[in-house]
Amino acid sequence: EVQLVESGGGLVQPGGSLRLSCAASGFTFSNYWMSWVRQAPGRGLEWVANIKHDGSDKYYVDSVKGRFTISRDNAKNLLFLQMNSLTAEDTAVYYCARDPRVVDYWGQGTLVTVTS
């Protein structure tokens, strides 16, 4: 059974940093592109970033370029999102998702709240 379990969310002050993790299981992690998708409170879904199966290509939505970094550890089946210079607009539930072109599996999400 495919499972994606996010962790690392929490409360952070504006300008602060947070690192999200996603533990993958039930499939060959190293064979898949992975992505992060977020959802601000009461809002729709927004793709944030994705990474090629071997980590060699990474893409970001414009609003996080230069602040967020997606990475992965295929040996440990882990996906990461390093978030720096956080603002209130980054407040959202962050979902880990498999295969960004078709998004066949989602995690349960981890809430990031940026507030002073």
Place this chain on the structure above:
Amino acid sequence: DVVMTQFPLSLPVTLGQPASISCRSSQSLVYTDGNTYLNWFQQRPGQSPRRLIYKVSNRDSGVPDRFSGSGSGTDFTLKISRVEAEDVGIYYCMQGTHWPPFSFGPGTRVDIK
């Protein structure tokens, strides 16, 4: 960037009656490999999104057959043949053809009259 629009944004339905949600993209979603990467997701209250339909019309395993997807090019439709109480939630279309960025529609809220 491809812009996805949906209508209606709110859809009150009567139990047992059909429902239809439209999704339109700002450019054709046919990819060079011949596939059209248009997906539909359901998000029930308090839950993560769940994929219902991929590549326009392919229903995911475990998805009731009352859900169906159709369309081509820039115009797509999700239909529920007979709405049940468990179908309440927000439905999103999403394109995976032209990226980055991947883009979602604004969502259609389905509730029971």
